[in-house]
Amino acid sequence: MNASNNPVDVVAQTTRSDLKSWVSSANDGTTDFPIQNLPFGIFTNRDSQVTRVGVAIGDWIVDLAALETTRLLTIPYSAVDNDGNPKSVFRQKQLNDFVSMGPAVWRSVRSQLSALLSEDSAELRDNAQLRERAMVRQSEAVMHLPFDIPGYTDFYSSREHATNVGSMFRDPRNALMPNWLEIPIGYNGRASSVVVSGTPVRRPNGQRKEPDDARPTYGPCQRLDIELETGFFIGVGSTLGSTISAKTADEHIFGMVLLNDWSARDIQQWEYQPLGPFNSKGFATTISPWVVTMDALTPFRVEQPVQEPQPLAYLCGAERAGVDLNLEVRLKPQAAESATTIARTNFKHMYWSMAQQLAHHTSGGCNTRVGDLMGSGTVSGPESDSAGTDAGSFGSLLELTWNGQKPLDIGYGQVRRFIEDGDELTLLGWCQGDGYRVGFGACVGKILPALELAAE
Structure with missing residues (x-):
């Protein structure tokens, strides 16, 4: 996928109808979650009761907190807590911290995920150990309210x-x-x-x-x-x-x-x-x-x-x-x-x-x-x-x-x-x-x- 900072180009690149994923269940034409979608949610699973941000792809959830620790997924600038200390916006109970970082960050994360999950990308596809950490079956996850809703x-x-x-x-x-x-x-x-x-x-x-x-x-x-x-x-x-x-x-x-x-x-x-x-x-x-x-x-x-x-x-x-x-x-x-x-x-x-x-x-x-x-x-x-x-x-x-x-x-x-x-x-x-x-x-x-x- 050709890199671009133009928001229109980024959207066009990540929503092309010819995109396919190495996640086979994302390509059957009937799933709600093909690579063109990549929706965000909050989940836990039996291996970890820590709530964190995930993205749906086919029958799976991509654990963004796990990808972040490997630096396969980065954000353009660091998030900090109230004391000025670095924090993860993906190891959270809601999407508010991530979304608060603005549209440039939303698009950057979607673009990186689209590239990692594309059929010709080997970094995550061919790393069995990392896949074990970063990919969770939706059937084994519990979904939570995605946002802390002020109003x-x-x-x-x-x-x-x-x-x-x-x-x-x-x-x-x-x-x-x-x-x-x-x-x-x-x-x-x-x-x-x-x-x-x-x-x-x-x-x-x-x-x-x-x-x-x-x-x-x-x-x-x-x-x-x-x-x-x-x-x-x-x-x-x-x-x-x-x-x-x-x-x-x-x-x-x-x-x-x-x-x-x-x-x-x-x-x-x-x-x-x-x-x-x-x-x-x-x-x-x-x-x-x-x-x-x-x-x-x-x-x-x-x-x-x-x-x-x-x-x-x-x-x-x-x-x-x-x-x-x-x-x-x-x-x-x-x-x-x-x-x-x-x-x-x-x-x-x-x-x-x-x-x-x-x-x-x-x-x-x-x-x-x-x-x-x-x-x-x-x-x-x-x-x-x-x-x-x-x-x-x-x-x-x-x-x-x-x-x-x-x-x-x-x-x-x-x-x-x-x-x-x-x-x-x-x-x-x-x-x-x-x-x-x-x-x-x-x-x-x-x-x-x-x-x-x-x-x-």
Whole structure:
């Protein structure tokens, strides 16, 4: 691979469709983790309970802390602790220290790894002792939350989703609120309850009030739902009082994950006026463990949908702001042998882009920090997306069952209006390249029963 310091050249070199790896499982065309991807995550394994930074390649994880000790992997400048002493940014419990070093370091590390893992590179391939230290099977690893997350914001950026919800609960002729086409709607969520894929999710208790009830009752959520989303992590923060333009927003984004913002619909319906969701959203948000860099997603960038009316100037200027990202939701009942795909859609339909979300988030002077997580909001597509398939194109059971009015057949003689205890929900996402795919791995959560209420 020819060396270059030009960021555009580095991205182009590491995402070429003809790249192959000496890691055979990275070349089969169906893995989420070919050499063009190289996503970052935090892991431990049975040989070492020390958390450290890894990169996925095929069925394996490359231990960056192990490579660093051999000097096969270097960073352009040294990291130091608060006392000025050198430290490893790869032997850490989260990605924050590494990502804080900036885009030049991110690209340098990806470029070095791409070279080391390329099929014609012998340094790691032919060193059995080093491979034993630096390569870990994904099946033998435990993945952890990739970032220490200072803040979490969730947006509401799918026109199809907002229209469906507005049609359900308001006048279908005026499904969108007057501000929806002018501003990326969002709310500040609960960062402390973001969990990594595989973490069980307990059904929440909360206040619920049906229309004919005189007063609310307190108890287990009766209409538990998923929200098929993506999320992006801030890689370059901003200072309090400053703003980030839509045109330069991509320079602040490190990468993306899949995100399931579990939703207690009955609790939410009662509590959300006038300030929006609270306990109905704060009990859990699940993300996939591997962070796919924006550089790896560059070949799949597309123009976002046409916006009418044209947004205000501060929300304009981003080019190819969308991502052609296929998304699926699978539901597996507790007693079932396999899962049923209940939704298929694509992130490219999102009306408001990540760049516009970030520009609006900071437009009033709100600062951002490395590791801040921004959720896209439910990703729903047009009905035509699901033509010829058994799955719908809507990213929530609220829409797929039209608020429970149209039960969803999930096989095994079972239907669902909303999620039941023991159900396991899996989100999948991938961008399809020429002979390879850049994927995110799975975002999985299984529902546990609500905690029993104390006797009065």
